[in-house]
Amino acid sequence: MNPLNRCVLVLMAGLPIPSALAGDAAAGAAAWVAEHQPGGGAPVRSCVTCHGDDLTKPGRHAVTGKAIEPLAPSVNPERLSDPANVEKWLRRNCRWTLGRECTATEKADFVAYIKTQ
């Protein structure tokens, strides 16, 4: 097999997973700060509400006040390393922040954004 073909094969074999996860980091960054109005006149909510806008810094749970370790993999390498855990928290946090679950695209965008931090 010539090197070029081999390269194409490797690329194709690697494709399905990255393409399923490939998100748009810029869209994720915008969604990160987008504010959502919950019912009952409660204060607006966004991802910033608990994690802050600098992901390399610790956050604070808006209701309980508990400290949250930084989300940025650059300072907290364990972040995004366990897909089931990421999925669990995106479901919970989207429900709390947006009042609904996020779509696969929205979730991929968030992950792409966090990865760059």
Add this chain to the structure above:
Amino acid sequence: MANRRGILFWLGLVSLGAVGVAASDGDGDRNGTRSGWLTSRADVAPVTNATYGEECGSCHLAYQPGLLPAQAWTQVMDPAALADHYGDDASLTETLRAEIAGYLLAQAADQASAPRSRAFAVGFDAHAGTGLPRITERRYFERKHDDVPASLVTSNPDVGSFSQCNACHRGAAKGVYNDSRIDIPGYGRWED
């Protein structure tokens, strides 16, 4: 029977004392030996299940099982209740949910021997009230916190609500709630 109870009681005291002495050795407590004994005595058995500590300790302190009776934990651990958990989503896979529920029920306040746990079980009515049961609404809890004004709790940004036991009880993570380790942010040590 009465005799057996008596012996158990004394055995309990002796073993508590032993733990107290052993732990206060390394404590370096600035308030001396007596307080050293007090600080190291757990009022409610500490959390021993790692899964519980991780899953139920990510948003707030992992409350000790001995802070609510079994019937209350059953309500908290209901799958639908977990998805609508005091305004948050704490849902779990069925495997994790079952493991955690089993742990909580086995160590619940009405099953525990620590005296303050027993107190948390007194007068619980599973059918009273509408929302999920709260530790902070137990009769014993309300009685003990009667004297603590709202200015130190809900309008104190470093506390927020009574649910944040560890904001004031510096030994809360280890199940220590007695007066020796109470230090309210912006107020200081509590002397009653």
